Amino acid sequence: MKHILFLLTITTIFSCSSPKTYQVHFKVDMSTAERVEKVYLQGDISPLSWNQGYELADADGDGTYEAKIEFVTKSKRLKYKYRNGDNWELQGADNRTLWFKPEGVSVNVPFNEYETYSKDKIQSLTYTSEQIKEDVAALKATIKYVHPSLYKYRSEKELESDFQELEAAMLAEPSLINAYKQVSKFAAKIQCSHTFTNPWNQGGTVEKAIFFSRDKVPFTFDRIGKQLFIAKNASEQNELIPGREILTIDGVPAAEILNRLTPYITADGANEEKKLQRLTLGGTNKFELFDIFFPLEFGSKEVFQLTLKDHSSGDIIKAEVKAMSKTARDAKLRSRYDDFNNDFAAGWQFEWKNDSTAYLKVTSFAVYNKDFNWRNFLDSAFREITEKNAQHLILDIRGNEGGETEIVEYLLRKILQSPITVPAPYTVVNYKRLPKELEANVTTWSKLPYHWGATVEPLPNGQYRMKERYSGRAQTYEPAKDNFRGQSYLLIDAENSSATQIMATYAKKYKLATLIGQETGGNQRGLNGGYIFFHRLPNTKVEIDLPLLSINLFPVTEETPNGGIQPDVFVQKNVADFINGVDTELAATMALIHQAN
DSSP: OTTSOOOOOOOOOOOOSSOEEEEEEEEEEOTTSSSOOOEEEEESSTTOOSSSOEEOBOTTOSSEEEEEEEEEESOSEEEEEEEETTEESSTTSOOEEEEOOTTOEEEEEETTSOOOOOHHHHHTOBOOHHHHHHHHHHHHHHHHHHOTTTTSSSOHHHHHHHHHHHHHHHHHSOBHHHHHHHHHHHHHHTOOTTSSOOGGGOOHHHIIIIITOSOBOSEEEEEETTEEEEEEEOSSOTTOOTTOEEEEETTEEHHHHHHHHGGGOOOSSSOHHHHHHHTOBOSOSSSOHHHHHHHHHHOOOSEEEEEEEOTTTOOEEEEEEEOBOHHHHHHHHHHHOTTOOOOGGGGEEEEEEETTEEEEEESOBOOTTOSOOHHHHHHHHHHHHHHTTOSEEEEEOTTOOOBOHHHHHHHHHHHOSSOEEEOOOEEEESOSBOOHHHHTTEEOSOSGGGBOGGGEEEOTTSOEEEOHHHHOOOEEEOOOTTOOOSEEEEEEOTTOOTHHHHHHHHHHHTTOSEEEESOOSSOTTOEEEEEEEEEEOTTTOOEEEEEEEEEESSOOOTTSOSSOOOOSEEOOOOHHHHHTTOOHHHHHHHHHHHHHO
């Protein structure tokens, strides 16, 4: 499975040929901190370091601590954070980023909050008709040239209409906010989960205008169908008890909220459950799609009016809660809930459900750049499984959207009981060489997508197939030496796509495990991914990811379902179990195991 290519985002900082001198005036507002001790600045370029703090001063006593610092460096950017005594800001979140400028830079931010634009600044981010038309034309030219599956679910006529609607909608309100909304909606119509206005790849302007705004709901929620339930409460209102159903937000029913937000969300083909799952608000991701699109669709608010239902009593409760930033919400949830954290390793769990049943849960295969030895973790777990002679193994990948396919191979070989032969993937690209005039608005981490060269061969339809030596040949996989020899169960849900959808595909195809839960994300008619062009519109600077490879694991026919992998045992989530803290899918699995015994 190593031959399946997936997105690996690597940020490359181009250095100057010789060091330059930059002046930076740092200011941090400590007025919101409960207690101010010594305030330090730490970063990755001398005279800052991550080992020792650079102390700031508040000379005029106004609560803002500051320092003017000179940097002599080849780098064009600085990564940094503030520290209040022993308390670091932005725990579990990214470091701050500062881009040096020859004329010098002044930054003034609140402690533990990212910089946001004022309403006036946001309203000033507008564009001329000519700029909007240029952006749409640039996107149209690039996506039609490079996207390998543009017409898989949309006809050429429908796509042309989509472009016309996009331009009309952007011209009707030529602002940055509306540009991000409309390009997101356009991308979702293509029905490709890797074609979207990727929050992780937007520039600082979009982040400050949209992502970091203090207009987020002060709670997290789970869902069952289109019903929403409080998961964790970051507000000061005690009415937000976990398990209570959110009937309305500002008078809008939960189902209507989801119906109005799904047009912004991408999924592969007709996989509506994947869209709904992507709108679930867990709070631990760097960016949450509900946080982004709810304020864009319903307006940025400072206060929310909630209607809640307590299912244990039947009571209907009204509550008013203040909006907050995602950063502030994270800090509050981290202080209130022991199980709320951004620790990657915590998502890998191994335990015994009984003397004969082992349980292994992995919430992410995205191990790149993580300080976590996943091989040692899995080897240790399977040694124990073998030593204790487990009869049943539950592999839980619910909530796992994917990551490295190497982990898929590693895990499947652990549960293989006889060799399997995996066919070569059928990998298609739309072009051989990118024209020079399209290069200006795209970037990526490799030179290869600019000119595929000898890695591809022409197809009769005008596209190109990637040769097997580059995309992967058919391979036979042998069971691992410490393979599990009992009955395996794989718990799946709508979150599973990319690598975890591949895992579910092979587990079902080769009968490696009993699949339990709900339909996965992804699509059996293939996916797009591998290499990605990051296309930035020339004027609004909105970024849209454009996948360059169309990948099919198995031949696609008219009978191939337009959806994810179906479980062998479908388990319907239910409200009663959710409220009572019962894991419905796990309980169903344990019942199957009990019957087998």
